[in-house]
Amino acid sequence: MLSLHQLRCFLATLEHGSFTAAAGALGYAQPSISEQVRLLEQQLDTTLFRRVGRGLVPTEAARALQPHASAALAAVAEAGRAVASVRELLTGTVRFGLFRTARFYLTADLVADVLQRHPGVRVELVGQNSAEVLEHLRKGRLEAAVIALPVEDENMVVTPVLRDELVYVSADPARLHTRITPADLAAAQLVLPDASWRETDTTRRQLAQAVQRTGHPLRPRIEVEDTETALEIAARGLADTVTWRGVLHGLGDRLPAGLGWAPLRPAMYETFAVVHREGELSPASRVVVDLVTARMRDLDRAMRARTA
Amino acid sequence: MLSLHQLRCFLATLEHGSFTAAAGALGYAQPSISEQVRLLEQQLDTTLFRRVGRGLVPTEAARALQPHASAALAAVAEAGRAVASVRELLTGTVRFGLFRTARFYLTADLVADVLQRHPGVRVELVGQNSAEVLEHLRKGRLEAAVIALPVEDENMVVTPVLRDELVYVSADPARLHTRITPADLAAAQLVLPDASWRETDTTRRQLAQAVQRTGHPLRPRIEVEDTETALEIAARGLADTVTWRGVLHGLGDRLPAGLGWAPLRPAMYETFAVVHREGELSPASRVVVDLVTARMRDLDRAMRARTA
DNA sequence: CCTGATCTATAGGAAATTCCTTCGGACAAC
DNA sequence: GTTGTCCGAAGGAATTTCCTATAGATCAGG
Structure with missing residues (x-):
């Protein structure tokens, strides 16, 4: 099943242009990112990056995926903030x-x-x-x-x-x-x-x-x-x-x-x-x-x- | 880290009103759902359901979380569809x-x-x-x-x-x-x-x-x-x-x-x-x-x- | 006041996943 | 060539997931 972590790895890879750079940014080893993206590709039944030479080129599917992946991560971040604001008594209802x-x-x-x-x-x-x-x-x-x-x-x-x-x-x-x-x-x-x-x-x-x-x-x-x-x-x-x-x-x-x-x-x-x-x-x-x-x-x- | 699976379990629990019913709906055993929600509560540092008697009562935090959890899942579903439609164009059949x-x-x-x-x-x-x-x-x-x-x-x-x-x-x-x-x-x-x-x-x-x-x-x-x-x-x-x-x-x-x-x-x-x-x-x-x-x-x- | 039904929580263990290190191959720059 | 950089594969440790079984709590009804 699609996971947030896979989307995170995917977005970092897209942003930084390589698994290695993405791994650096996220604090993982390169093979871990590579594996997560491979899993994502497998689950979506598509290719997200063409492995050309020693670099990666995002495919059309990757471009289609990007905004939705961002939206999902944003929603989760927003969820955390919403709950925190209730916890901190900034919003919510007191009964x-x-x-x-x-x-x-x-x-x-x-x-x-x-x-x-x-x-x-x-x-x-x-x-x-x-x-x-x-x-x-x-x-x-x-x-x-x-x-x-x-x-x-x-x-x-x-x-x-x-x-x-x-x-x-x-x-x-x-x-x-x-x-x-x-x-x-x-x-x-x-x-x-x-x-x-x-x-x-x-x-x-x-x-x-x-x-x-x-x-x-x-x-x-x-x-x-x-x-x-x-x-x-x-x-x-x-x-x-x-x-x-x-x-x-x-x-x-x-x-x-x-x-x-x-x-x-x-x-x-x-x-x-x-x-x-x-x-x-x-x-x-x-x-x-x-x-x-x-x-x-x-x-x-x-x-x-x-x-x- | 917050996971989609936890959000799914949370939403199912909210919708069905109990871990048991949510487990039935999602096709898992009850303790699995219970555990996922507990993890979610732990990660959000809040209580999502008050365990009262043999039932669950959602808290204010749960109400705050719900729309964002839905949004995250919707975004992921949409991501899948977006990629699928690209894939269709690459490998699909046009009738x-x-x-x-x-x-x-x-x-x-x-x-x-x-x-x-x-x-x-x-x-x-x-x-x-x-x-x-x-x-x-x-x-x-x-x-x-x-x-x-x-x-x-x-x-x-x-x-x-x-x-x-x-x-x-x-x-x-x-x-x-x-x-x-x-x-x-x-x-x-x-x-x-x-x-x-x-x-x-x-x-x-x-x-x-x-x-x-x-x-x-x-x-x-x-x-x-x-x-x-x-x-x-x-x-x-x-x-x-x-x-x-x-x-x-x-x-x-x-x-x-x-x-x-x-x-x-x-x-x-x-x-x-x-x-x-x-x-x-x-x-x-x-x-x-x-x-x-x-x-x-x-x-x-x-x-x-x-x-x- | 029991009893059975129903729900949550816990324990323990099997299975899957994650993530690491290490290494090999490809490629580009020098 | 040689070197540096990057991806991918392999193997293994650590973690997570998810199951079954069971205990504990609660509630409805006799």
Whole structure:
């Protein structure tokens, strides 16, 4: 089968006009070049050089071959460069998984950071829900992600980065004076997000567990998909909701007016962790993992400081 | 050093999604493919597939590599074709189709030309009749031909090269004084060639059509296969015939003695064209097509000049 | 919770290829 | 002639390729 090496030898011979010169240029012995060209001729079933006297004269076939041989070598060189540029994070796409509400914690800033450090790369941040993202990790469609614990998988490296506290959110200040107990939750009119993921969502399961101990089921009056909608409904006084302190923190002044919050007692926490498969991480993922870890830990410290 | 074989294995793996499937497609054992890809990864200093579970997931680097790998393989394939086409011109066989009477226009000279320019090639000139040759073209048994129009086929490239005029030929000078009308043809005692092809032959159909408008059928008294026989019979005074001026011109002094000719009125023309399938023509065919086109056009000019 | 099917990775060895050194023959310049 | 230079052939060492066999991991289904 035609090989690149044969083409290289051929081109060097064509360029330098003799096997000996080509061998010198490529750093081989003359018979090696001679043999490679002979093999090429044999495989192409043609004569590339007429051996005239002690010199070589390229044939018509050699002239026809030359541009394509060059093109092949150029393509291979280009292939090497393309791969190198991905390796050096000059180009390519970085995919990273996030739980849905992660955008309240870091999304925009994270993207800005990555783009600034690696101007050529594309960024894809995917994920609807921690459970779904974990599934993507298992299937290899994602290399790394930040999701809510627990992660019950031996093959995953789990690095907790932020603990957040669940709080009760209401437009009615009267309901925020006391510390909210599971019994209060059971009695309250609630709007909860993550409608499609209620079976697997860790927060929802934690809540349900706590409420169930009071002897009542967790039956939210309203279910919506995303947290912002739930907060808007709460702001209108139609129902109360629960969310993470970090979400309120992240929303800042974008938090619908009139809402207040109170802690739950006993307190309920969710821990978020950077998760990836065991083994080598690609440089691109490494970069994002490090950035996310640093940012989330900063956030964690900031929120703990505010609590104290 | 990067090798084509590695790129082939890589592309097959990417396409089929597993080493096993790629091995099946390329006809190797699975460990061989696995090893080649591993070598490629080692040489590119990157990971091309994440080994997740029992499957493979291509990395960003693999996506970056793919188009260049394809380009390299394509260039090599193209190199092979380029050399092959040169080789064809040096040692190959040229098959070219001709209508039967083409030999009066160019056959011997054409062969001489081709052989002189391309001493290594074999030449085959085939064809009994334009209709038959066209069928060969359609079936792909011939690459190119020169035949009589019309050619009703969308996929053929048609280049008219010569227009010839049908003339009346007789050994009796008395019958050549006037211009011959279709009524004269209907009344005449005729010998016509192309006996086997009378149903499809374009000349025969043109003649039949013209005569039929006089209200009589075209019923030649004698039918033979080839034009020269028809002319010999005409020379003996047994019947008159019709033929192309180009045939008389091409025969020169080999025209049987005693024959004269007169134009038909209205004149009847036949146009000959170089015809080939759309798309690339092999270099060998290209050579013949160019030669035939040039020669026929020269002849066309010569004959028109003589008329004027 | 097994079991069978399926895939990758590894090991070991046979076969082919690559590449070297050495030498012989052809040719051109002096 | 003689000499220098180049191609080609031969033989052998080193490397690469590619196979079979097998172990290890994973997943689907009973």
